[in-house]
Amino acid sequence: MTGLDDFMLRALLAGIGVALVAGPLGSFVVWRRMAYFGDTLAHSALLGVALGLLLQASITPVVAAVCVALALLLVALQRQRRLAGDTLLGILSHGSLALGLVVLALMEGLRLDLLGYLFGDILSVTRTDIAWIYLAGLLVSAGLVLMWQPLLADTxxxxxxxxxxxxxxxxRLGFMLLLALFIAISMKVVGILLITALLIIPAASARYFARTPEQMALLASLMGCLAVGGGLSASLQWDLPAGPAVVLVAVLLFSLSLAWGRRE
Amino acid sequence: MDEHTKPLAEMRGVQLTLGGRRVLEQVDISVCGGEIVTLVGPNGAGKSTLVRVLLGLMEPEQGSVWLRPGLRIGYMPQRLSVDPVLPLTVRRFLALGGKSSGSRVNEVLQEVGAGGLLHAPVRSLSGGELQRVLLARALLRDPQLLILDEPVQGVDVAGQTDLYRLIGRIRDRLHCGILMVSHDLHLVMATTDRVVCLNRHVCCSGPPEDVSGDPAYLALFGSSPGLAVYTHHHDHHHHLDERIAPLEGRGEGDDRPG
Structure with missing residues (x-):
């Protein structure tokens, strides 16, 4: 296999692994109106990156741990009624993003690809990254299967x-933990600022074609895979940044689904 | 009726404050098997809160709630709004309450008069159809106690009478206890065995004929124009002799249950 084929294959494997999990997980994010919550967790991932670098530890597990901690903090804070939920999310979302940026800037002698973290760097995923993605992906899928019925009834x-x-x-708690785990593994693929897009857009595109929640979840996975395939091809063809290209293809698919839905 | 049977559910001296406002005060209520108890009261009287406390969704500050051990409850909530982004058929909605065989689901849907709706999207249902589907979900649990929060909400008057008749038939067949919330006493009168009139505390209770003539009930719902506690529209008022007369200026006629 040539070098070119090899990195494209890794990128495709990573992207598809993330998209498969994003389908059902994103469907729940859409049904439960938790898009902003997902954004907040994703923004806290940068703090996880900074912490991982400080501790000189493997980044993915640290990011997962930070996201989980933030999810728990949010649950605790949402019990109070003084501030509306979205105000609280806004404070934590931007607060943690700013803190992450400041901590990274303060770390001396560090050469860091900040853009890669913010917008994804799918073309540089390693075999270890792919292993993480599929391992965590399996875990998230198993968890979702287990809690599917009660979570849907609750929704x-x-x-x-x-x-x-x-x-x-x-x-509910389990769902937030799964979301945190998902963010940790998908950060490298689409980046902190675009993770929510991968959750929401394929799910929204699947809506018009589905009659049951399960159909919608599976179709969302399919839409996500198409977006990854299309985005990577476009990136290769026209030298576009890969993460944003994937998101753009997802938006294109969504527009097509809208047109189709209107025809119905 | 059934004064001698032991209750299925009982609440004693329940008190609850929400947001600094006393919502329930010294409330006693009980439901026996085979009995239909209707909870009436103005908006904000604490009817739904009382139901929530009975269901264990809220803890009372004082007082006690007792349910017969192992009691199977069927609950029909006040409203269900399914987000347009969530595709859900009636069949899938019913399955969320627990596993039931296809034939059982069909049977129950037939019983509530929603036979043809199995594959319909929940969002496409009319108000009356939705209420029937919600009732079906409660019935699929094979309940000993049915708790219905405003079961006729969003249903036209003719449909309301039908639904109340259906609820009466269900009681006769299952011999279950039923606690239902309503804000219209006249329509439920024919169906209900006992009425509890609630306005944070229990104002009066008894058979519907007695309650509709009770001074406490009249003070709350009655014709006195000086009392503006209760704001939902009435197209008729009650005379002390239990006659129901239309209000002047409204020609909607008599909706007294047949």
Whole structure:
């Protein structure tokens, strides 16, 4: 295999691994109106990167840990009623992004590809990255299968689900942990600022073609894979930045789905 | 009726404050098997809160809630709004409450008069159809106690009478206890065995004929124009002799249940 083929193949493998998980996870983000929540978790990932570099540890697990910590903090803070949920998210989202940037800037003698973290660097994924993506991806998928029914019941009607004895609390918490894990593995592919796009756009594109939640989740995975394939090809063809190209193809697919949905 | 049976669910001396406002005060209520208890009261009287406390969704500050051990509850919430971005058929919605065989689901949908709706998207349902589907989900749990929060909400008057008749038939067949919330006493009168009139505390309770003539009930719902506690429209008022008369200026006629 030539060098060119090799890095493209790795990029494709990584992108597809992320897109497959993003389908069902993103569907829930859309159904539960948690797009801003996803953004907030993603922004905190930069703080994780800084921390990982400071500790000289492997970055992916540290980023996952920081996202989990922020998710737990958010759950705790949302119990108070003084500030509206989105205000709180805004504060934490931009606060953690700014803190991450400042900490990275303060670290002396560090040559860091900041743009790579912010917008993704899929063409430089290593075999280790791919292993992380598929390992965590399997974990996220297994978790989603386990909590699918209670989480969906909770999404449709919280109190009804609770009265019917669904494990609503564990499912909610579990979902946030899965989201945190997903962000840690997909950061390298599309970057901190574009992760939410990969969650939301394929799911929204799948809406018009689905009759059940499960169909929508699977179709979202498919849409995500198409976006990754198309984006990488475009990036190769016209020398575009890969992460943004993937997102743009996803937006294109969404527009097509809108047109199709209007025709229906 | 059924004064001698042991209740399925009972609440004693329940008190609850929300946002600095006392919502429930010294509330006692009980439901027995085979009995239909209707909770009436003005908006903000704490009806839904009382239901939530009974269901264990909220903790009372004082007082106690007792449910018969192992009690199977079917709950029909006040409203269901499914986000347009979530594709959901009636079948999938019903399955969220637990696994049931296809034939059982069909049977229950037939019973509530929603037979043809199995594959319909939940968002396409009319108000009355949605209420019937919600009722079906509660019935699929094979309940001993049904708790219905405003079961006729968003349904036209003719449909309301139908729904109340259906609820009466369900009680007769399952012999379950039913606690329902309503803000219209006249339509439920024919169906209900006992009425509890709630305005943060229990104002009065008893058979519907008694309650509709009770001074406490009349003070809350009655014709006195000086009392503006209760703002939802009435197209008729109650005379003390239980006659129901249309209000002047409205020609909607008598909606007294048949």
């Amino acid at each position: 449709v009607h919280q109190e009804l689900a609770q009265v019917e004895g669904a494990a609503v609390g564990p499912a």
